[in-house]
Amino acid sequence: MSYIKKPVARHPSLKPNTLGLTLRDYEGAMSTLCAGCGHDSITAAIVRALYELDTPPHMLAKLSGIGCSSKTPTYFVSGSHGFNSAHGRMPAIATGASAANRELTYIGVSGDGDSLSIGLGQMVHAIRRNVKMLYVIENNGVYGLTKGQFSASADVGSKSKKGEANTQAPLDPVMLALDIGATFVARSFSGDKAQLVPILKAGLRHDGFALVDVISPCVTFNDHEGSTKSYKHTRKHQLPILEADFVPFAAEITADYPEGAAHSVKMHDGSMVRFRKVAADYDPTDRANVASYLREHQRAGEVPTGLLYLDESSEDMHRAAKTVKTPLTRLTHEELCPGNAALRKLQEAFR
Amino acid sequence: MRPSDIGNPDYFHKVVDCQWACPAHTNVPEYIRLIAQGRYTDAYMLNRESNVFPAVLGRTCDRPCEPACRRTRVDEKPVAICRLKRVASDLKDDVTALLPRAPAQKNGKRIACVGAGPASLAVANDLMPLGYEVTIFEKSPIPGGLMRTNIPAFRLPAAVLDEEIDMILGMGVDVRYGAPVTSMKALLAEGYDAVFVGSGAPRGKELDIPGRRDSDRIHIGIDWLESVAFGHTDRIGERVLIIGVGNTAMDCCRTSRRLGGKDIKVMARKPRAYFKASPWELEDAEEEHIEIVINHEPIRFVIENGKLTGMEFQRFESKEEGGKLVQTKLDKVFLPADDVILAIGQEAAFPWIERDLGIDFDKWEMPVVDKVTFQYSRPGVFSGGDAAWGPQNIIWAVAHAHQAALSIHAYCQGTSLTERPPQGMTLSSAKMGLHEWSYKNDYNSIGRQKMKHVDLVERFKKMNVEVELGFSAEQTAREVERCLNCDLQTVFTDSLCIECDACVDVCPVLCLTIAPDGEEADVRKRLSAPATNPKQDLFASGPLPQTSRIMLKDEDLCVHCGLCAERCPTAAWDMQKFNLLLPYAGKPCKTR
Numbered sequence: 001m002s003y004i005k006k007p008v009a010r011h012p013s014l015k016p017n018t019l020g021l022t023l024r025d026y027e028g029a030m031s032t033l034c035a036g037c038g039h040d041s042i043t044a045a046i047v048r049a050l051y052e053l054d055t056p057p058h059m060l061a062k063l064s065g066i067g068c069s070s071k072t073p074t075y076f077v078s079g080s081h082g083f084n085s086a087h088g089r090m091p092a093i094a095t096g097a098s099a100a101n102r103e104l105t106y107i108g109v110s111g112d113g114d115s116l117s118i119g120l121g122q123m124v125h126a127i128r129r130n131v132k133m134l135y136v137i138e139n140n141g142v143y144g145l146t147k148g149q150f151s152a153s154a155d156v157g158s159k160s161k162k163g164e165a166n167t168q169a170p171l172d173p174v175m176l177a178l179d180i181g182a183t184f185v186a187r188s189f190s191g192d193k194a195q196l197v198p199i200l201k202a203g204l205r206h207d208g209f210a211l212v213d214v215i216s217p218c219v220t221f222n223d224h225e226g227s228t229k230s231y232k233h234t235r236k237h238q239l240p241i242l243e244a245d246f247v248p249f250a251a252e253i254t255a256d257y258p259e260g261a262a263h264s265v266k267m268h269d270g271s272m273v274r275f276r277k278v279a280a281d282y283d284p285t286d287r288a289n290v291a292s293y294l295r296e297h298q299r300a301g302e303v304p305t306g307l308l309y310l311d312e313s314s315e316d317m318h319r320a321a322k323t324v325k326t327p328l329t330r331l332t333h334e335e336l337c338p339g340n341a342a343l344r345k346l347q348e349a350f351r
Numbered sequence: 352m353r354p355s356d357i358g359n360p361d362y363f364h365k366v367v368d369c370q371w372a373c374p375a376h377t378n379v380p381e382y383i384r385l386i387a388q389g390r391y392t393d394a395y396m397l398n399r400e401s402n403v404f405p406a407v408l409g410r411t412c413d414r415p416c417e418p419a420c421r422r423t424r425v426d427e428k429p430v431a432i433c434r435l436k437r438v439a440s441d442l443k444d445d446v447t448a449l450l451p452r453a454p455a456q457k458n459g460k461r462i463a464c465v466g467a468g469p470a471s472l473a474v475a476n477d478l479m480p481l482g483y484e485v486t487i488f489e490k491s492p493i494p495g496g497l498m499r500t501n502i503p504a505f506r507l508p509a510a511v512l513d514e515e516i517d518m519i520l521g522m523g524v525d526v527r528y529g530a531p532v533t534s535m536k537a538l539l540a541e542g543y544d545a546v547f548v549g550s551g552a553p554r555g556k557e558l559d560i561p562g563r564r565d566s567d568r569i570h571i572g573i574d575w576l577e578s579v580a581f582g583h584t585d586r587i588g589e590r591v592l593i594i595g596v597g598n599t600a601m602d603c604c605r606t607s608r609r610l611g612g613k614d615i616k617v618m619a620r621k622p623r624a625y626f627k628a629s630p631w632e633l634e635d636a637e638e639e640h641i642e643i644v645i646n647h648e649p650i651r652f653v654i655e656n657g658k659l660t661g662m663e664f665q666r667f668e669s670k671e672e673g674g675k676l677v678q679t680k681l682d683k684v685f686l687p688a689d690d691v692i693l694a695i696g697q698e699a700a701f702p703w704i705e706r707d708l709g710i711d712f713d714k715w716e717m718p719v720v721d722k723v724t725f726q727y728s729r730p731g732v733f734s735g736g737d738a739a740w741g742p743q744n745i746i747w748a749v750a751h752a753h754q755a756a757l758s759i760h761a762y763c764q765g766t767s768l769t770e771r772p773p774q775g776m777t778l779s780s781a782k783m784g785l786h787e788w789s790y791k792n793d794y795n796s797i798g799r800q801k802m803k804h805v806d807l808v809e810r811f812k813k814m815n816v817e818v819e820l821g822f823s824a825e826q827t828a829r830e831v832e833r834c835l836n837c838d839l840q841t842v843f844t845d846s847l848c849i850e851c852d853a854c855v856d857v858c859p860v861l862c863l864t865i866a867p868d869g870e871e872a873d874v875r876k877r878l879s880a881p882a883t884n885p886k887q888d889l890f891a892s893g894p895l896p897q898t899s900r901i902m903l904k905d906e907d908l909c910v911h912c913g914l915c916a917e918r919c920p921t922a923a924w925d926m927q928k929f930n931l932l933l934p935y936a937g938k939p940c941k942t943r
Contacts, residue, residue, distance in 0.1 A: 002786050002917045007794030007859045009425035009910045011880045014861075024859070036851040036920025044856035191852060219851060219920045231849050235897050 001032040018054045026051045028075040033068060036223075038190030038216030038231075039138045043075045045193050046107065046136070049200035050077060053248070061097055061104045065090040065119055068145055069111030069138035069216075088119025091126035091135075095317070098131050101327040102318050105204060106133035112153035113143050116171045120152075123173075127182045130208040132316040134200065137173050137211070138190075140218040141229035148221030159226030172298070177211045178291050178309060184210035185290075185309040186244075189234050190217065192305070199307050201246040207268035208316040215303065237303045241293075242278040244307035247271060265310050273310060284310055352871050352891040352901065357842065360776040363929040365888060366906050367837045369432055372419035374750035376933055377401040379416055379432055380838040384790060386439055387831040394439035396449050401933065403473045403519075403749050404498075406511045409437030410819065411502050413598075413629060413744040421835050424884075424908055425860065428799040430833045431822075438827050440511075446518075451480040453522040458482035460763045463543040465532050468496020469745045470549030470736030472519050473752030478759065479522040481937040486543070487524060490531035491581075494520065496551055497737075498745065500577035501599065503606050504815035535704040535732075545731045545759045548718070549752070552737035556696040558594060562652030566659035569652060572603045572694035579606055579814070588689020589613040592662055594649055597627040600694035604641045607692070609814050615641050616686065618662075620648045621676060622669045635818070639807065645669075646678070653685060661687035699738050717741070724768040725755040733758055756936040775932035775940040780925055781839055782916075788926055790839050792913040794859075795832040836911050840929045843902055845892040847923035850900070854915035854924055855879065860908040863915060868894065868901045882907060 006027070014022040026047040031040050050060065057079035064070035066087035073082055081104070085093045094108050108126075115123045115137050126135070141154040150158075153173070154166040177185045184206040188196040196214065203210030215234050217223050223230045228237075249270035263275040263284055275284055283289045290309045297304045328336065356362060365371050369379040378397055385394035398405035412433050420429030460483050464471035467489035475485040493499060494516050498507065520526060532538055538546060555571035563569060568588065572595070578584040591612040593604045596619040604615050617636070619626065622645050626633065637643065647664040654660070666681040701718060704710060711719040711728040718727050720739045727734060735751030737743060758768050781789040803820045810816045822830060855863045861880035868874065868891075875882060875889065882889055887907035894901060916924040932940035 002914060004793040004912065004914070006857065006914065007910050007912045008796050009794055009859055011861045011908055012424065013881055013883065023861075031857075031918075034920065035918045036849065036853045038851065040856055040918070041852045044852070191850060193852070217851070219849075223849070231851060232897055235850075 002030055004030075006030055017051055019056060021051065021057075023048065023051045026055075026057070026077050028073075028078045031072075031075045033071065034144075034218075034220045036219035037068070038140065038214075038218070039069055039072050040075070041190040041193065042136065042138055042196070042214050042216055043072050045190075045196045045200055047076050048193070048197050049204060052197070053201055053204055055105060055204070059104055060107065062107045062109065063090045063094045063097070064109045065114040067111040067114045067143075068140075068218075069109055070114055072109050072138070073107070088114050088117070088122055090114070091119065091122040091131070094133050095126055095129060095131050098133060098317065099323075099328065101329045102132070102323070103327045106131075107204070108133055108135045110135065110137050112137060112139045112141060112151040112173075116152040116173060120171070124176070124180055127177055127180055127209050127211065129317045130183060130314060130320065132206075132208055132318070134203040134206075134210045134212065136200075137213045138216040139173070139213050139229070140216050140222055141227070142218050142222040144218045144221055148218070155228040158228040159224070161221050161224055163226070165226075173211065173213045174308065175291065175294065178287060178294075182211050182309070183208045183311040183314040184307075186210075186212045186307045187215070187303070187305045188212060189215045189238055189303075189305055191231060191235065192238070192240075195240060195243070195305060198244055198246040202244060202267070202273045202307060202310075205246070205267050205269055205271050206310075207312065208314055234303060237301060239297060239302040239304045240277075240306055241282055241297075241304045241308075242284060242306040243276040245274045245276065247274060265312050267312055273307065275307070284308060287311070352868060352874055352889075354845075354893045354901075355888065355890045357890075360774045360931060362888065363776065363778070363838075363840050364774075364931050366840060366909075367929065367931075368419040368421050369416035369430075369837070370931065372415045373402075374415065374747045375401045375753065376750075376931060377416075378838070378931065380834055380836050381930070382439060383430070383432070383435055383831050383834045384836070386435055386827065387791075391439045391442040392444045392446060392449070395443040395446060398436055398439060401753075402746060403476050403752075404469065404515050404745065405436050406440035406515050407498055407507060408745060409433060409435075409440050410507050410511070411498070412436075412746050415746070421837050421910070422833060425910060426796070426798075426833075431799055431802070431830050434802055434819075434822055435827070435830060438822050441821050450518050451476070451522065453479040454482050456482065457484055460484070460544040461486065461542075462545050462547065462759060463488065463538060463541070464547045464549055465538070466496055466548075466550035466738070467491075467494035467526055468549055468551050468736060468748065469498060470551075470738070470748040470752045470755075471496075471547060472516060473749045474547050474549065474735070474756045474759070475522070475524045476519045477753060477756035477936040479519070479524060481760065483763075485524050487526045488530045488532045488538075489526060489528050492528050494526060494528075496549075497553075497573075500580045501573050501602065503576065503579070503602050505605070505609065505810065505818050506602070508815060508817050531703075533703050535708055535710070539708065539732075544763050545733060547755055547759065548727075548732065548734040548738050549736050549748070550699070550738045552697045552699040552742045554698050554700040555693065556698060558649065558693050558695060560649060560651050562654050562659075565654045565657070566652065568659045568690045570690065570692045572599045572692050573697055575692055576602055576606060579610070584610070586611045590661075590687055590689045591615045592686060592688040592691045593617045593694055594691065595619075595694035595696070596643065597694060597696070598629060598632050599697070600692075601628050601632040601636045603692045603694050604636055605639055606814075607690075608639050608641065609811055612690075617641060617643045618647050618649065618664065618686075619643065619645045620667070621678075622646065625676065635804075638804065647684070650683065652691065659688065659691065661685055662691060697742050699741060723771065724758045725751060726758055726762075726768060731762060753933075753935055757934065760936040772934035772939045774934065777930045777932065778840065778842065778927045779930075780927050781913075782925060786917045788839070788913055789928065790836045790926075791832070792836070792839075792911070792926070794835075794910060794912055797829050797832060799833065800826040800830045838929045839911050839913065839926050841904065841909065841911070841913075841915060842925050842927045843890070843892050843904070844923050844925070845895055845902060847921045848892075848895045848902060849921055849923075850895055850897050851920060853918040853920065857914045857918045859912065859914070860910055862905040862908050864903040865895065865900050866903060868899070874901075874903065878903060878905060880905070880908075
């Protein structure tokens, strides 16, 4: 970790966004992760996505559990709300927070250990409830904080730093999410911000649970020959199967977006996701098609990336539960707790 | 793009903007670090190596380094480089034992220098330790040239000047005072092995308008300053007009203030943006309640009954149109004055060089000086300082003198003058441990320290009360922290890079990019942030191992915080201390 703070000196041509904030205003504390950690790149991508979406820092809540990944919310948007939960319990906290205040933007940052082992039951229920949040899995295939044991996402045959091969089948968060009905499923690579930033922006605007699995090499314990989650291996086998452009609602749609866009999906707030360079036999809105396509290519050792599946028709937790539009945090005590008479009336209804 | 050639000393030298801008290439960041460590003597000696007069320049330098200072790109004001130099000279110990010495055994070569100003003195400084016998001919009774006569004592105390001149003369230079050279032919006849003309630009420019010759209260600025310096003039009228707005005008108006001037106006023909005076000299004059009047052009001196009563001026209105100054005439005005001082420029003059000596003159009647060798068309005669190409300032005279001394040495040794000895460099890693460097890389956002001045009443009591008090210990401690250590270079080894983006992500000024290679114009479009300063290089690496993309760095804005190196997992980035090696007469530098 660096001992100094990042200099306040900034590039004079940094443009402020509509809130008058520059990119650097979305930074957090200096990272204490290992130098070269993929997670820091994802942090930088989140910073850029939030800046470009003109997100007011005080309207953002960042949540995490335990692990290297879960330290990262400290490193972006210092002026936002934050919650660091018990190991694997972040989805429940996020669900509760979202229930209480539906106006905030929620980012959950988790890792393969936090989400796929101890927190697996938590994550799948947040997906089931379609909690409106961006859920980033910083996936490196190892337990970095405990010195590099295989995690549940390690591929069969992938070698540890000492040379032992993993024998247990991996849990694939993308296939899992597709299978249980997630409405926004993406995979990306920490070393590919050109792809990652638009995905994060679309995920932040998605009206439901947006799962983004990001291959994020562990530079200390999983960046060697034989690892399937190293920088080198991921670069060699990454298969960007489609490009997604996020077009904010207010932006003018001009010739910047060339023809050949196979699909355009209108997001809940009026913004658009435009898919480009999509393989002919791929349909990012057809769940069964996506699942079979991915299974086929992953079997061949490839790492398909992109905004893989998007369904903007589903209802998020609040719409499904028909909650009031006003965030619960802004309701008065009388509205939240209408008294004994109202309770009796409700109970009568169940007799 | 072609990978940058960081083996050429010029590449990293350009990154050290202050050193690159300094004509003598003083190693500024290194001496500022020495001051930060309290090593004032070492800082002084490092300065002296390149600029010879640190104490003088620490008070009077025109500071080309400061406008160039990298700090101005991320902060309002540059590091107070010049005043830190003064700190080193004020606080140094006795340096006698560290000074160059002339050997007892001379090398048998005799050199004549014309004028005992900074150029000749610096030539003597370089040649005396090599065994040359240097003789300086000076018209005044004391040495120093314009440092003595044109810079008032309230800016440069005589004792400070004397100390640094004595360091040179103490090596046994033979100075002939009161001995103006009136004939080059006669001087050459004395059989010197080489002659150096460092006679400066001692002739003030005239203003030939009606009335100029009709009063003895109209003075030529530099002559008047000289007569004040030698004590021949000790008063001036209450109402003084200074014509011209260069640094000499600033010295004239402030000197007038001390000799009885009460209503002093500096008259400028153009608006402030076009002034020649350094901004800090203008500020110092205005602090002393000098009025600076713009858009006034002198038309005539008004003489009544043989007595100067004032001057008439044409007033202008100034506008800028398409980057050009457009002035339209308004009315004429009369301004009363008891004295007028002309400070509209100065020039060299060579009535004493005969035209049949094989020395070519140009159309302005200036001897032609070779820009590389500093030699006249007649072999063995050299020149530097204001005498060579007209008025500049002390630091240029010193820079010229080093080059002229190199040439004189080569000439006397019979080696080539045109093949200049190359500059060299050393690069050494600054890594001291995990994220620990041999320099302080923490950015300090503190503002420039303000120089304290003697209060107005006190400073006007005597001519030689030095106005600037120098930095206090606290101010020095704060100011040194503002230096960005531009000589601590970011050195990149492309074969080690794993393209993890850590450096790109952490850079506070977005100066790094990893992008596909291509033509420079295209590559520039891919930068993390626009590179807007075309004078600064764009570093390009060779192809990176994993993707064949290249690492790019806009040298313009780097604040040398070293975070790219700290966040690099493979030490592909390293912070390395760059040390420029400069050749001096008899002391070529090692090159790689």
